[in-house]
Amino acid sequence: MVISTQGRYTRTAIVLHWLIFVLLIVQFILGWTMPHIGGHTPVTTLISLHFSFGVLILAVVVIRLIWRLVHGEPAPADGIPPWQTHSARVIHWLLYLLLLVVPILGWINASYRGMPITFFGLFPVPPLLATHAPGWGWTGDIHVDVAEYGILILAGLHIAAALYHYFIRHDQVLQRMLPGLRGG
Ligand code: HEM
Ligand code: HEM
Incomplete structure (x- = not known):
């Protein structure tokens, strides 16, 4: 495994982390406000935007994962018990996994329903399988369940841990993922 000695994530990793955070907020708002998708639902604007933002999230996650595999993570912050480092890693990799699984399931389901996907109206995204395969x-159902239970619960634990480090332990863990004035 590659370990950077900077003590914080690279600027690119930080930008990608917060970009996905913002995109996910938009995506859940779209998912919850778009019309319920049933047997013959037309692909109206909000649904089309949900598809486009979902494909965008998938693309950014793939780029982020490649960056992560090439650049590794910074060495653990000082004084962090090993169990916290290990459990944080488990949550991080599960989040990455779900950030791939959820949009791919959505893409498969839109294909299954025969719903066209155009990336922000710019170009068509091909279906992954035939209509009603x-x-x-x-x-x-699994797309929605894994998004709402998997991603939201894991992200909730993850955010609670970050806030615990900042407000209770007063250590440097949160700062590793915040844009700083110094360092890469
Ligand atoms: C990380 C990315 C994504 C998240 C967090 C997400 C989240 C959601 C949520 C919360 C719903 C439930 C809406 C409701 O309450 O009815 C939903 C439904 C849906 N999403 Fe996504 N979505 C993502 C990506 C995608 C992508 C990329 C596509 C297609 C290209 C897609 C297609 C769908 C479809 C077809 C439904 C309706 C599923 C059903 O009710 O059977 N989603 N999504
Ligand atoms: C208020 C919101 C958030 C805060 C304060 C936050 C904070 C952090 C911090 C401090 C780290 C570095 C942890 C360490 O050094 O061990 C981190 C890493 C990470 N965060 Fe977040 N995060 C937030 C939201 C999210 C969300 C919504 C996701 C995805 C659903 C996410 C996914 C990740 C992942 C996958 C890593 C691991 C980075 C790596 O090692 O490649 N975070 N976050």
């Missing part, structure tokens, strides 16, 4: 109907 047998055996893929479950993808909509």
